[in-house]
Amino acid sequence: MALDAKMDGKLDFKVVGTRVNRPDGVDKVTGRARFGADMTAPGMLVGKVLRSPHAHARIKTIDASAAEALEGVHAVVTRADFPEVELDEATWDVLDNCMAGEKALYDGHAVAAVAASSENVAKKALKLIKVEYETLPHVIDVDDAMKADAPVLHDGRQVENVPEGMGANVVARYEFGHGDVEAGLKQAGKVLERTYKTEATHQGYIEPHACLAQVGTDGQADLWCCTQGQYMVRDTCAAIMGLSQSRLKVTASEIGGGFGGKTTVFIEPVALALSKKSGRPVKMVMSRSEVLRATGPTASSSIDVRLGMTEDGQITAGFAELRYQGGAYPGSPVEFGSMSAFAPYDLENVKTVGWDIVANRPKQAAYRAPGAPMAAFAVESAIDELAKELGLDPLEVRLKNAAREGTKAAYGVTYPAIGLEATLRTAKDHPHWTAPLGENQGRGVACGFWFNFGGNTCVTLNITPDGTVNVIEGNPDIGGSRASMSMMAAEELGVPYERVRTVIADTASLGLNDVTDGSRVTFAVGLATIEAARAAKREMCKRAAMVWGIDEEAVVWEDGAARPSGPNAGKHDPMTLADIAAIASNTGGPIAGHSEVNAEGAGVSFATHMVDTEVDPESGAVKIVRYTVFQDAGKAVHPDYVEGQFQGGAVQGIGWALNEAYIYGEDGVLQNPGFLDYRVPVASDLPMIDTVILEIPNPGHPYGVRGVGETSIVPPLAAVANSVSAAAGVRMTSLPMSPPKVLKAIQNG
Amino acid sequence: MSMIHVTTTINGVSQEYLCEPDETLLDVLRDRLGMTGSKEGCGTGDCGACSVTVDDRLVCSCLMLGAEAEGRKVETIEGMAEGETLHPLQRKFIEHAALQCGICTPGILVAAKSLLEHNPNPTEEEARYWLAGNLCRCTGYDKIIRAVMAAAEEMREAS
């Protein structure tokens, strides 16, 4: 069966759509589940990193002799200890980020590392490493970094389409859109021009990065780590260490949150280098402070929007210029911001221009729908403000301009069936929309979009001799995906969910699997699981046909059993999966199904969020009073975990909107590298997060599944801003909307 | 720096260990006793992933020295289920999908158990404030609070 076959139109699901218990549940509620930091090895050393205290400095010399002489120290590594290998630019950046070469480019940039017999010895050794720095001027703010006279991080990193005369920190330019924006603006009854700013935020996973590396003298290496993609870790580390990919086996631990932040490496190559040099296993665990200073927050942004609207709410033109700083290396997600900014709308005239900018901050990593939330904050705020000025209902305005099947999106693609309109109509009919508001309260809505994708995926499905099933997949389970895979396999095979166990393979046990990102797992791994199950079913039908002495074509698989079918099949009792499994050795050997595929055809996804806030006019404090998420899931395989994705994304967005921010001092040093002052939402900050799952099937998946993990963080920044603006009676255009900022806006009117 | 000999009770079982004077109870549990159910998310008492009870008092084990546990009664996530029988909170967390990645789950369960021991009939607001020191980044807390309330109800009915 072709993988991109149209959806089967299957509606009579038996397992999919139910709320079964997850297979790793008991391990996780009893403390047995093994996460990144929970692994040990005999003879293990502790690895620790020395980090730059400067935002920008040339590393003149590093003298590690005193550290090396300390009793209990087994190895010290600097950049000089990494092999000289040819790396592509992106991988070189990863290496340089893991261990600085000529320059330290941000506060917290790794400059050396030690492996020692204990944490205390390692800490002592770090203090004995003498680094001579020549400090250089630094730049933190995105708009400052863009200036022609800003301190320069790198020379020669601008790509070919950056116009002459731009500052050296401007490394790429993107432009999307169609039509004639200027002409469109002329047709508008009202034109709004605004600048919006958002601060860098961190994914804030509760589990710090951790790994355990062991490099043998035979050149074989093993690595245990918490990651969103063990194959990515293997490929990156193998390149950096000059190992062949088959020599490095990477096992993904249980993962304590990622949200995009664990789609790259930070300490893993360092642990390998330390292990290689010391000849001992080396475990490294980041502190929270290291996580905030030296892993990958998202970009900060500065966005100009121009939007034209007719008196009756038709958007005549939309323009956005987006400036994202993505830290010390090229690669901010500004292209996705530029592509997604106007994606929910059917616009004749639309243009976005995106600038990728480097600054003296940690290299950004993906964060849930990377680049889209900031763009949506700007555009959805502008739409809201214009609607308000024209006295129009903000949901009606969005409905009037909503993208539908056949709409040519601002990023160029013509949409197939999509769910935006359904989310808007459902929101409009929901009791939340008409519920009365109290004093100092306001209501806001916003829409959001994310692309979703598929990618390289392998699944092996083994039928065990006792008639149960193992699904082997290669994507770390970050939020219950093993349950979803078991459910889809059970659905396809017609066996109870409890008879299927899904496990995550190490890199030596399956072919390449792309990282758990892009909301791809339930879609792509699900697709491969279904295909693997179908392959196993075909094999089982073949075995039954052998037993019955009839043609394979005369056997069908229904309700968990092979059955004769058609006029010439004859009468035979059905053979269940267990019946066939029991005689597998007699009929040709073990039975397994495989699927190895580069899955394409992920469906885009849309959401509308609605939020009520209450603003204390004396303090500027914002309270979230009520929150409802409306999102298209295609088909919710496990509705609990779909709701969980909606709720988690919404709350991360609330944090981004209200209190989370990277705060830098004049010296370019991060001032809040801890959960005390990097303020993620706590339980008492929030109400229940209501969810409405819509199911507009994705034609590219046999069950209609769409990715759901990322879209939910796209609308909340704007939804909360629109709500706070309504409650406070003043338009908020800068995040986070911290109490002092809200109060100041109120006072300034 | 000489090691300190400590005798304590962990999950009802007498336990002896040697630890460094500056070693936290969390490090003792994880690195010396192999009880890795308690997690370190911050090391500064801001995330609650290392929550245990000491003499029935909820604490962050990262903010207590191993040496301080001398003669005390320590309870960790590993002692929450009775053999194969899960505590009602553990069961409700699974049934309500109150965990996604699961790293905060042990700490939240220990804290929630302590809540229900202090207050068997908490309001949603009381539960939210009691658990404010336990960060969860995956769930938005919704399903966690629902699971805690459901477990509280079941435990009240059973008692």
Next chain:
Amino acid sequence: MNYQAPTSLDAAVDILAGAKGDCRILAGGTDLLVRMHSDMADPDTVLDIKRIDSLRTISQEDGGWRIGAAVSAAEMGENEGLVADWPGVVEAANLIGSTQIQGRCTIAGNLCNASPAADSVPALVAAEAMARIAGPDGIRDVPVGEVPVSPGKTSLKPGELVASIFLPARPERSGDAYLRFIPRTEMDIAVVGCGVSLTLDASGNCVAARVALGAVAPTVIEVPEAAEALVGTSVDEDALAALAAACSEAAKPIDDKRGTAEYRVHMAGVLARRAAVIAKKRAGGAA
């Protein structure tokens, strides 16, 4: 590092006085262990005072309350008599950190950290609490406000430690309250804190008041002008406005990652007014 857990106050003083290098008191440890974790402290000796029975008790004394230096905030919240007399002090102590922190942290420790933003200290200063200090030269009692002298520094002499905090007897018709402002609902350090303690006469007029502010100066400050704004009034709107103005006037904060100076000045007045209203209500005053 050397860990000591004496069982008597005398022994503790001996260890402290005789310790070489940096000796730190471990009461709740919720600040000390954070400092050690963050490499901001590397003590040679840690002196655990929780094995000293006399420091673990809350007792009535002269109509007031003596709270041992090793008593946790949670234990204070569980003492009904103390809560009835000093609800503001107890609520301040129970705002320090999370449930987990409250199970360990102490008001003596909160005082001795000498943080200008310490939650319990404005409430203690407003309460006219006294710190009992034990040292090589014996015992002395000083107003709590005199213990911190600048961020992180106390007036304690070498070998001295705070053994207990004393909250005086309450006249009839007295009430206290503590409010702080934080960006979230929990888990933050106060951007501004304000403690108010007052006593009313039978007709509802304020006859005594004390007001203290946190996080608006290098130490917690008492604001006599704010108290004067209340005394002799029925704590009416005019008095509250005068109180707020006096607090904003007295506030001399800085800009930092937790708030701007301008915001703190404003919030000092807002919180003082709100805290005074609660204190008045607790004193039995008319709404």
Next chain:
Amino acid sequence: MVQVRIWGSLASATDDQTEVEIEASTLRELLDGLAEKYPGLKPQLDRGVSVAIDGKVYNDSWFTPIQPDSEVVLLARLRGG
């Protein structure tokens, strides 16, 4: 011939056109054809692109068929979080 929509900032390599025509019946032929006809596109093609064919996004699959009337849109290489 296939009509290919490219994004605005690449138009400097295509004589300022955002729609170009390439002789191609597969994704591989399309990418090769673009690089050959418009060498200025090569750096971006090397850095990576995704291609939407009739609304579905493809990253790598060379032999994905393209019909003459297919909607073909060049996209920045997609990644997620």
